[in-house]
Amino acid sequence: MAINFKIFCIGLTSLWTFLFILLPLLMIAVTSLLFNDPINFVEFKFSLNAYLDLFKHPQYLEAFWQSLKLSGISSFLCLLLAYPFAFFLTQLSRSKQLLCLVFLSVPFWINSLVRTYAVKIFLAQKGPLNTLGISLGLWETPIQFLYTQGAVIAGLVYILFPFMALPLYASLEKLDHKLIEAALDLGANKFWVFWKIIFPLSLPGIVAGFILVFLPGLGLFYIADMLGGAKILLLGNVIKGQFFEARNWPLGSAISLFLILLLGIFFLILQKHEKRNEQK
Amino acid sequence: MLNSKTPLIEFRSLYKSYGDRSILQDFNLIVFHGEFLTLLGPSGCGKTTLLRLLAGLETVDSGTILIQGQDITHLPAYQRKLNTVFQNYALFPHMTVFDNVAFGPRMKKDPPHLIKEKVQEALACVKLPDYANSYPNQLSGGQQQRVALARAIVNRPTALLLDESLAALDFNLRGQMQYELKMLQKTLGITFLFVTHDQEEALSMSDRIVVLNKGIIEQIGTPKEIYEQPLNHFVASFVGQSNFLKGQIKEILPNGKIKAEVENVSVTLSTKKIFNLEDHFCVLLRPEDLKIHSKAPEGEYFEGTILEKTYKGKTLDTLIRLSNNKQIMASEFFDEEDPEFDYKIGDKVFINWNLNWEILLEAIK
Numbered sequence: 014m015a016i017n018f019k020i021f022c023i024g025l026t027s028l029w030t031f032l033f034i035l036l037p038l039l040m041i042a043v044t045s046l047l048f049n050d051p052i053n054f055v056e057f058k059f060s061l062n063a064y065l066d067l068f069k070h071p072q073y074l075e076a077f078w079q080s081l082k083l084s085g086i087s088s089f090l091c092l093l094l095a096y097p098f099a100f101f102l103t104q105l106s107r108s109k110q111l112l113c114l115v116f117l118s119v120p121f122w123i124n125s126l127v128r129t130y131a132v133k134i135f136l137a138q139k140g141p142l143n144t145l146g147i148s149l150g151l152w153e154t155p156i157q158f159l160y161t162q163g164a165v166i167a168g169l170v171y172i173l174f175p176f177m178a179l180p181l182y183a184s185l186e187k188l189d190h191k192l193i194e195a196a197l198d199l200g201a202n203k204f205w206v207f208w209k210i211i212f213p214l215s216l217p218g219i220v221a222g223f224i225l226v227f228l229p230g231l232g233l234f235y236i237a238d239m240l241g242g243a244k245i246l247l248l249g250n251v252i253k254g255q256f257f258e259a260r261n262w263p264l265g266s267a268i269s270l271f272l273i274l275l276l277g278i279f280f281l282i283l284q285k286h287e288k289r290n291e292q293k
Numbered sequence: 294m295l296n297s298k299t300p301l302i303e304f305r306s307l308y309k310s311y312g313d314r315s316i317l318q319d320f321n322l323i324v325f326h327g328e329f330l331t332l333l334g335p336s337g338c339g340k341t342t343l344l345r346l347l348a349g350l351e352t353v354d355s356g357t358i359l360i361q362g363q364d365i366t367h368l369p370a371y372q373r374k375l376n377t378v379f380q381n382y383a384l385f386p387h388m389t390v391f392d393n394v395a396f397g398p399r400m401k402k403d404p405p406h407l408i409k410e411k412v413q414e415a416l417a418c419v420k421l422p423d424y425a426n427s428y429p430n431q432l433s434g435g436q437q438q439r440v441a442l443a444r445a446i447v448n449r450p451t452a453l454l455l456d457e458s459l460a461a462l463d464f465n466l467r468g469q470m471q472y473e474l475k476m477l478q479k480t481l482g483i484t485f486l487f488v489t490h491d492q493e494e495a496l497s498m499s500d501r502i503v504v505l506n507k508g509i510i511e512q513i514g515t516p517k518e519i520y521e522q523p524l525n526h527f528v529a530s531f532v533g534q535s536n537f538l539k540g541q542i543k544e545i546l547p548n549g550k551i552k553a554e555v556e557n558v559s560v561t562l563s564t565k566k567i568f569n570l571e572d573h574f575c576v577l578l579r580p581e582d583l584k585i586h587s588k589a590p591e592g593e594y595f596e597g598t599i600l601e602k603t604y605k606g607k608t609l610d611t612l613i614r615l616s617n618n619k620q621i622m623a624s625e626f627f628d629e630e631d632p633e634f635d636y637k638i639g640d641k642v643f644i645n646w647n648l649n650w651e652i653l654l655e656a657i658k
Contacts, residue, residue, distance in 0.1 A: 194350050195383035197370040199444065200400035209396070213387050 038273075045266035054262050063263035067271060073251065077272075080248040083162065084230030087169035091177040091226050092219065094170070099181035099218075100211075103188075114182070117175050125172050126235060132168050133159065133239050160242035168236040173229060177222035184218025185211070220283065231272065248272055299326040301484050302347065302452060307356035309342055316342045317508045320356070324452070329478050329485045333495040334505035335531065340488045343505075344454050347486070349373050360451060371400070376445035377454040381461060382437045384429040390416070390440050391425040397448040415447040418477065435466045442477070452484040459494060471498050492532045496520060504528050526654055529577045536583070536621040537657065538576045542568050557617045560593045564653040573656035580624035582650045585611065585636070586643045594645040597621070599636045611636060613644060 045063050048056035067073050102113055120128060135141050136158040143155040158164055188211065196206045234249030241247075248268065255265030302324040309317040316339045324330050332340040345351040347358060349370030357366045365373055376397070385393050394415055398408040416422050419439035429437055438458065445453055455474075459467045475498050478485045489495055495502050496516040504511040504519060504527070512524045523529035526537070543559070544552035550563050555576055568574060586594070597613040600620065608624045615621065623644065627634070636642070 189383065191379055191381065191383040192385060194370075195377070195379060195385070196396070197350065198348055198375075198377045199397040200371045200448070201396070202369075202371050205400060210385065 041266040041269055044262050045270050047263050049261050049263045051260045054260070060263070063261075063267035064271075066261075066264050067267050073268060076246050076248060076251045077275075079246065080231050080251075083165055083245070083247065084169065084227050087166050087173065087230050088177070088223050088226040090166065090170050091174055092181075092222065095174060095178040095181050095222065096215075096219075099178050099185050102182055103185045117178060120172075120175065128172065129168055129236055129239050132164075132171055136164055136167070136240070159240060160244060162241070162245055164240040165237050165245045165247075168240040169230050169233065172233065172236065173226040176225040176229070180221035180225065181215065181218045184215045184221075188214055220287075224280075228276065300324070301326040301361060302486070303357075303359040304343070304347075305357045305359065307343075307346065307358070308354040309339075309346060309351070310354060315508065317346075320508065320510075322503065322510065322513075324484060324486060327482055327484055328500040329475065329487065329498060331487045331489060331495040331499035331502045332505055333489060333492060333502050333532070335490055337507075338505040339508040340490075340505050341456055344377070344456050344486065344488050347452075348375055348377050348454055350377075374448075374451045375454055376448060376450040377456060378438075378441050378445045378458040380457040382429075382441035384437055384440055384444070386429055388428075389425065390421070390427050390429070390432070393429065393440055394425075394444045394447050396444065401448065411447050412443075415443040418446065418480070419443045420473075434462055435470065438462060438470060442474075446477070446481060446483065449481070450483065452486055453478075455485065455487045457488055457490070460489070460491070467494070474498060496532070502532075504531065506531075521652075523577065523652065523654070526575065526657055529652065529654060534580050534622060534624070536578045536580060537654075538578065538619065538621070539656070540574050540576055542570055542572045542574065545570065556595065556615055556619050558593070558595055562651055562653060563649050564651075566653055568653070575654045575656050577652040577654055578621070578646050579650070580610065580622045581608070581626075582647045583621070583623035583625075584645055584647070585613070585623055585625060586645070587640070589643045590645050592645060594643045595621075596641070596643055599638050599640045599642060601638065602636055609635070613642060 044055055046059055046061070048058045048060045048062065050056040102110055105113065137143070138155045138157070138159070140158075142158060146152050147155070192210055192214070193206055196210045201209060231247060232249035232252075234247055234253050237245050237247040237250050252265050252268050252272075255261045255268065259265075300323045304320055304322045307317050307320040309315075309320075320339075320343070332343060334340050342351060346353055349365075349368060349372075353366060357364055359365070360373075360375075385396065388396070391412055394412045395408050398411050403411065412425070413422065416425060419442050421436060421439045421443065424432065424436065424440075429440065432440065438461075441458070459470050459474075462470060471494060474485070474487075487495075487498065496519070499516055501513060502516055502519045503513050506527050512519060512528045514522070519528060519532050523532065529535050530537070538555050540553045540555035540560075540562075542551055542553050545568070546552060546561070548563075549565055550561055551568060552559065552561055553574070554560075555562075562576065584590075595615050597615040599611055600614045601612040603610040603612075605624075608626050610622060610624045613621050613623060621644070625634070
C-alpha cells in the first residue's frame with residue numbers, strides 16, 4: 014500500500030516531467046536539426062543549417078553576449094542589494110523577520126507583467142521619477158530612462174530581487190552565531206569575521222540566488238520588450254522573434270538548445286566545484 | 294610560590310542583567326596567575342555570563358574587569374588576549390583543522406612559517422598531529438574537542454576560558470580529557486578559567502572552586518575545602534551527595550563538642566562554629582561516611598530500616614528510614630573482607646558515622 018503510493022507519487026511527477034518538459038525539449042532538439050520551411054514550419058529533412066546560421070550571423074552571438082551581460086549585471090546588483098538586506102533581516106526579532114518576509118512576498122501576489130508596466134510608468138518621461146527629480150532640482154529636463162539598458166536592468170532587478178533575497182536569508186539564518194563569536198574571540202575584527210566566516214558560509218545561498226536570478230534574467234523577454242524597446246534584446250526576445258515573427262523554427266530551436274548547452278556546462282562546473290568542497 | 298598569588302584577572306563590582314532579570318550583582322572575584330579556577334553552579338547561576346563578559350562577548354552594565362592591572366572592560370573581544378573553548382566547540386566547518394587552528398595566528402598577521410610552526414605545536418600538544426588536513430565533520434567528538442583546544446591555545450592566551458567544554462563528551466572520554474586538560478594546564482602554565490555544572494569535574498581538576506548560585510559566590514576554596522567544609526546548605530547539597538539532619542543544641546561541652554538532639558536521638562558532635570544553647574542547626578553527613586551495622590555498635594547511633602538498595606558497581610547505596618521517618622542515604626564500598634555484604638529490604642539496622650566527619654550548618658529555613 015505504502016509502496017504503491019510512493020510509486021504513484023513519483024510516477025505522476027515523472028510522467029508530468031516527461032510529457033511537458035522532456036518531450037517538448039526533444040521536439041526542439043529534433044526541430045533544430047531540420048530544414049526551415051516558413052509555410053509548413055519545418056521540412057522533415059536533416060540539416061545543420063540552423064546551427065550554421067547561428068554562428069554565421071554575429072547578431073545572434075551578440076544577443077547571447079548582451080543577454081548574458083545584462084542578466085549577469087542584474088544578478089550581481091540583486092546580490093549587492095539583497096545581501097545586506099538578508100543579513101540584517103536575520104538580526105531582527107523573529108516576529109519582525111516574519112513581517113519582512115511577508116512584505117517580500119507581496120509582489121508575488123501581482124502578476125509580474127503588471128508590475129513591469131508599473132516600472133515603465135515610473136520611468137517614463139513624465140513619470141514619477143522624472144517629476145520627483147525635477148521638482149527636487151536634481152536635474153532640469155526630463156531624462157530618458159526608458160528604453161535604455163539601465164531600464165532593463167532596473168526591471169530585472171526589481172522583478173528578481175526576492176529570488177536572490179530568499180535563498181540568501183535562508184543560508185544566513187542558519188549560520189551558527191557561535192562561529193562569529195569564536196572568530197571574534199580568536200582576534201578577528203568585523204571585517205575578517207565577515208570575510209572569513211559569514212561570507213564563505215553563505216556561499217550556497219549566493220549560488221542558489223544567482224541561479225534563481227540569472228536564469229530567468231536571460232529569458233524575461235517582456236521586460237526587454239517593454240523597458241528596452243526594440244533596441245535591447247535578451248535571448249528570450251531573439252527566440253520569441255524566430256518562432257513568431259521570422260517563422261524560422263529550426264533557428265529558434267537551435268538558439269534555445271545552444272543556451273541550454275551553455276548553462277548546462279556552467280552548472281556542471283559549479284556542481285563539480287561543490288562536490289570537491291564536500292569531499293574536502 | 295609568589296606567582297600563584299599574583300592576581301591576573303580581577304572582577305570589580307560587576308553588574309549585569311538581561312532585561313529585568315539580574316544575573317550578576319556587585320560581583321567581585323580575583324583569579325590568580327597560573328591557577329585552574331572553576332566556576333561551579335547550576336544553570337542560570339551566571340557562570341557562563343561571567344565568562345562571556347570576560348571574553349568580551351557581552352558588555353557589562355557597570356563595574357570593571359582588570360587583566361594584569363589593566364582595565365579591559367570596554368576592549369572589544371578581538372583585542373583581548375584571552376581565548377575560549379566553546380561548549381559545542383564552534384569549529385569553523387568550512388576550514389580544515391589546520392586552518393581552524395591557524396585562524397588566531399593569521400589574525401595576528403604572523404608570518405606563514407611561524408603560523409605553520411605554531412599550529413603543528415598546538416596540534417601536537419593536544420595529540421592530534423596527523424589531522425591537519427581533515428575537516429571538523431570528519432572528526433569524532435573527542436577529536437573536535439582537541440581541535441577546539443588547540444585553536445584556543447595556539448596564541449598562548451593570558452588565560453584560557455572553557456565554557457562547559459567537556460559537557461558534550463561521553464563519560465569515558467570526559468574522564469580522559471579532564472586528565473589531559475589538567476596536564477596541559479601544567480605544561481603551558483596558562484591560567485584556566487573553567488565553567489561547569491558538573492561537581493565531579495570541578496573537584497577533580499581545579500586548584501580552586503568558586504561555587505556560584507544566582508550570581509552570588511557561595512564559597513571559594515580548594516576542592517577539599519569545598520567538599521569537606523562546605524560553608525552552607527547550598528554548597529553542601531550542590532557538591533556531592535548529602536544527608537541533612539535537623540538538630541537542636543542541648544549542651545555545650547569543652548573542646549568544641551556539643552550535645553544535641555538530632556532527629557530525636559541524643560548525640561555528641563564536634564564543630565568549630567559557635568552555637569548557643571537551644572539553637573537549631575543542620576548536620577551534614579555524606580553517604581560514604583555512614584556505616585551500617587546489623588547489631589548495635591558501641592557509642593552513639595541511629596536506628597532505622599532498609600527502604601531500598603541500589604547496586605552501583607563500586608558501592609552499594611541504601612536508603613534507610615530512621616525511626617522518626619526521616620530518610621537518609623548510605624553508600625558503602627565493597628571490600629575484600631566481605632564482598633558479599635547485602636541487605637534485605639525491611640532489615641532493621643544501626644547507623645553510625647566516622648567520628649568528627651560531621652559538618653554543622655545553619656538550620657534550613
